[in-house]
Amino acid sequence: MSKYESVVGMECHAELLTESKMFCGCANDFGGASNTRTCPVCLGLPGSLPVPNRTAVELVVKASLALNCEISRDCLFARKNYFYPDLPKGYQISQYENPIGQNGWLDITIDDGSTKRIHIRRVHLEEDTGKLVHAGGNESEIDYNRSGVPLMEIVTEFPPDITSPAEAKAYIEKLRAILVYLGVSDGKMEEGHLRAEPNVSVRLEGADVYGTKTELKNLNSFRAVERGIAYELDRQADMLDHGIVVRQETMGWNDASGKTYHMRFKEEEQEYRYFPEPDLIPLHFDDADIERWRSELPELPDAKRERFIAEYDLRPYDAEVLTGSRAVADYFEAASKSGADAKAVANYVTGDLMRLVNASGGDITDVKIAPDQLGALLKLRDSGKITNTIAKSVLEEMFATGKDAQQIIDARGISVVSDEGALTTEIDKVLSANTDVVAKIKAGNDKSIGFLVGQVMKATKGQARPDLVNKLLKERIGS
């Protein structure tokens, strides 16, 4: 595939975290029975009129500011006209000219650790449609609970900056982090609350013109974004290699099979007959509005990462991982503030804790261990009261029960064996059972001492201080 270069544009939709829908007072919520959150406005009944949700507008302005966009001072809503059974009015209220945000960017960190800027063409606000539910046989039902839910659309600039599946994944990860930091979206891709629809094409290295693009749908995770794009790039390159013309089409991603599949061809440009929505007056923002909203922006991922590096002396990689999620970053910071060593907290949060969280299928907000409980555990460890091995096992129990570390240690009767006399007995047992290893060490193979340390730790059920065991072993062997 090396003779081709990849070109990826990203179109993302995020459902906004508002109380009510975009143009009516119905609740913006999930689940529940069909058509229970509807009214004349979101059903598009004759005579009904839209009234814009100010909170939704504010959220999109804030997202646009966080994405470094220019804010249109006079924003227009526009009608996008097309017929579809789930579209109650025969048009979607969206934006066309003068979207809320334009000409922005976000930075991603790429494989070599450097930063790449991804330019954003526009950020706009629109309403969601209803949902067709196939009822079996010839019947379809329509659920309008989603109809009129506020959606934000974020489109990357053309020509696109993204040239690999990994960059696309980094982009959506960063975008999600920013939106979640802002409280604009819950960012749940698996539930479709944040949707990424990349359009993908390949062209011969150095070619002037772009190849025909295909659009990808049903990418329900970061990983699916990366895998889906990679698959589609390979598929297109393979077609070109075999002299097959790529057609403009919409492809679905099947996560189980790891393949894309044809949904429909899109060769005819849809005619949407956009025009300014006459039922709504233009939204005007003055400098004071914009500056007030800017001042209300929380610390965003990039700034937080830099601060973590500077303030807690973290490795850039750890800082990046911790700040990828606002909840994780907040957790880390709270645990550090409880007095534990920040680097130790970072190691635990990005390592053992995240492993437990991922294995449980939840996220950091579900964790029963309060940040200061984690801090207390690490303080016990760092003061030498328990070993790291014990700390890890205590963490597991804390994760399961939410109990304090001290409580668990007391209940288990754990204490660190730092009595040299008691240890010497165990060490001698280990040495006499492993004479061959001792011989190797004496012959100069220092690494084998680790094996002996492990045997002693095992015999003491992890309660010995490893540094002390190491020291005593060396003394006994006389190496």
Added chain:
Amino acid sequence: MGADRLQLYELSAREAHEKLVAGDVSARELTDAVLGRIDSVEERVKAFVTVLPEGARRKADAVDARIAAGEKLRPGEGVPLALKDNLCTDGVETTCSSKILKGFIPPYNATVVEKLSAAGTPFVGKVNLDEFAMGSSTENSAFFVTHNPWDLSRVPGGSSGGSTASVAAGEAFWALGSDTGGSIRQPASFCGVVGLKPTYGRVSRYGLVAFASSLDQIGPITKTVYDNALLLSLISGHDALDSTSVKTEVPDYTKACVANVKGLRLGVPAEYFAKGVSDEVAASVRKAAEKLQELGAIVEECSLPVTEYALATYYIIAPAEASSNLARYDGVRFGHRTERASTPLELFKRTREEGFGPEVKQRIMIGTYALSAGYYDAFYLKAQKVRTLIKQDFDNAFSRFDALITPTAPTPAFKIGEKTDDPLEMKLSDILTIPINMAGLPAISLPCGFSSEGLPIGLQLIGPAFSEETLLRVAYTYEQASEWHGRRAAL
């Protein structure tokens, strides 16, 4: 002619209300009077799509109960009214005189309906219109043509022909209409009643089935200027449900009904007396202008040069908006649904093919074309620019004048069928009213004479935005100095 000798149904809304307050009649008697009138003349007038005797009587009885309880009556309370059938009524079929909405029963009231209901107005029925308010004669109604009470062989005008005919025939004391390009004023002029198109944003459009959103306004149709002022007061005001409604305070418009035009500057724009305007109409309006001058107004000739582009511009913008507004009639959720569809696309196409009449289809096609890529700039965008010029044209005029006086329509009511084969001729009957909608201005039509054939002639007063009080004052002054409004159609 004293009010005593008139039949109850012949009274103005104010007179009827005064009798109610005085205890001379009950609200039930007022409602029965118009329902009785409907029984005797409706077969000939055909103004009503739906008559609502039970609902109207129930409301009237509630008003009588309030009187019996010693409560003070509110302005206009208990005086029966007719609603144009493009205003949504909770639980009552709302058809827009279209087959596609036949059977549609809204689950909510239009804001104006809600306001009047709260003010104690009995609704005597829903009245006929050109399908989706597209037309100038009610001949585009999918159900039947309404007849002009002054001459049953003639049209009542349109699109609010059912509203104006019902008032002129005594089938309602007053009515609501809607005006997108003249649909209140032109039929008011044809039927010899008073019709006002308020400033865009003055009255909430919530629940008015949209034709062209940037032009539509609901307005009062009445027998007198005072009634018009009262009904306007009852329906005006900002509505949180309509973003385009304006937060301007609502005055008591009846206070503007003062017979005094001293020092008011009235312009007579030459373009509104140009070819196509009948001599009789022009003469009547000029005579009215002279009358106002006698009464103390300063009357001068003036010019609105952009006027001639208004009609062409309107026939881009109104159909463009309509093509989008009418997209929701797809057979999925309400109204007519074809029985001959096996795919969604067929469902849309056949439902719309069966449900819409020819005028509506034509406008949807024109509007769709005007908004299409490649044509948008040449048609829709250019029309919007001309619209700005039309506004400037009026702004210039209103730097010199408090109001303008023009004919409402080029001719009196024409014969049923006379213009149905000539769509351009039909559309020219709105040429004097359309510019006002394009500029979002208020205008009122009131009787200013009768033709040699005994047909009413209307004059139009146009003012700057939110100058309804000035218009009502001029109209009232003229009305008090003339006798046209006292005449009733002989049916």
